Amino acid sequence: MTAIVVALTPEFADWECAxxxxxxxxxxxxxxxxxxxxxxxxxxxxxxxxTPDLSFAQVRPEDFDALVVPGGLAWENKRVPADLHDLVRSFRDKNKMAAGICAAASMLAGAGVLNDVKHTGNRVASHQEYPGYSGEKLYVDGPKAVSADGVVTAAGTAPFTFTVEILKGLGLWDATAQEELSPFSAEHR
Incomplete structure (x- = not known):
C-alpha cells in the first residue's frame, strides 16, 4: 500500500497539501x-x-513512498526545524519521492536535491538564497508543477498540479483520481 508523509512546519500553508x-x-x-x-x-x-503522527526523527524513508512538504511562513519567520534538509536528503538517498511547494520548493533547493533535475518554485531568486543550490539552468519558470526523477516542485499558486504530479509519480493517477480532481482545475481554464 502506498504511504505518504507530510512534513509540517509552524504556520504551514494548509491549502497546499490539503x-x-x-x-x-x-x-x-x-x-x-x-x-x-x-x-x-x-x-x-x-x-x-x-497533532502529528510522528517527529522528523521517527520518519524512515523505508516506511514511505513520498515526503511532501507544504510551504508556509516558517521560512520567513526562521522557524524551520534544522533537520528538515537531512530528512529530504534521506528520502532522495533511498530513491523516494521528495515534493515541495512554495517556500518548501526553495527548501528542496537548499537541501541540494534540485541541482540535477528540472524544477520550479515561486521564483529562482528564492532558490538562489540557499548556498547548496546550483540548479539555475534547470529552473522552469511556469504556472504548473514540475516533476522530474522523483522530485516534484511547484509555486504556491499551483496546489492542483502539485497534487496531480505527486499522484502520477506514485503511479496513482487513475480514473478515480482524475474524476475526483478534475473539477478543481475547472476554475483555472
Whole structure:
C-alpha cells in the first residue's frame, strides 16, 4: 500500500497539501501521515491545529513512498526545524519521492536535491538564497508543477498540479483520481 508523509512546519500553508491528503486518503486508499520537527502540534496559516503522527526523527524513508512538504511562513519567520534538509536528503538517498511547494520548493533547493533535475518554485531568486543550490539552468519558470526523477516542485499558486504530479509519480493517477480532481482545475481554464 502506498504511504505518504507530510512534513509540517509552524504556520504551514494548509491549502497546499490539503487536496493531496484528502484525495489520496479518502479516494485512493493511501496511508497519509503527518510529521513535525519534534512531534509537537503545529498551527497552520489558516489556524488549523494539527497533532502529528510522528517527529522528523521517527520518519524512515523505508516506511514511505513520498515526503511532501507544504510551504508556509516558517521560512520567513526562521522557524524551520534544522533537520528538515537531512530528512529530504534521506528520502532522495533511498530513491523516494521528495515534493515541495512554495517556500518548501526553495527548501528542496537548499537541501541540494534540485541541482540535477528540472524544477520550479515561486521564483529562482528564492532558490538562489540557499548556498547548496546550483540548479539555475534547470529552473522552469511556469504556472504548473514540475516533476522530474522523483522530485516534484511547484509555486504556491499551483496546489492542483502539485497534487496531480505527486499522484502520477506514485503511479496513482487513475480514473478515480482524475474524476475526483478534475473539477478543481475547472476554475483555472
Amino acid at each position: 487536496l493531496l491528503m484528502a484525495v489520496a486518503r479518502s479516494y485512493l486508499g493511501v496511508i497519509v501521515k503527518t510529521a513535525t520537527g519534534d512531534g509537537s502540534p503545529v498551527t497552520s496559516m489558516g489556524g488549523l491545529n494539527v
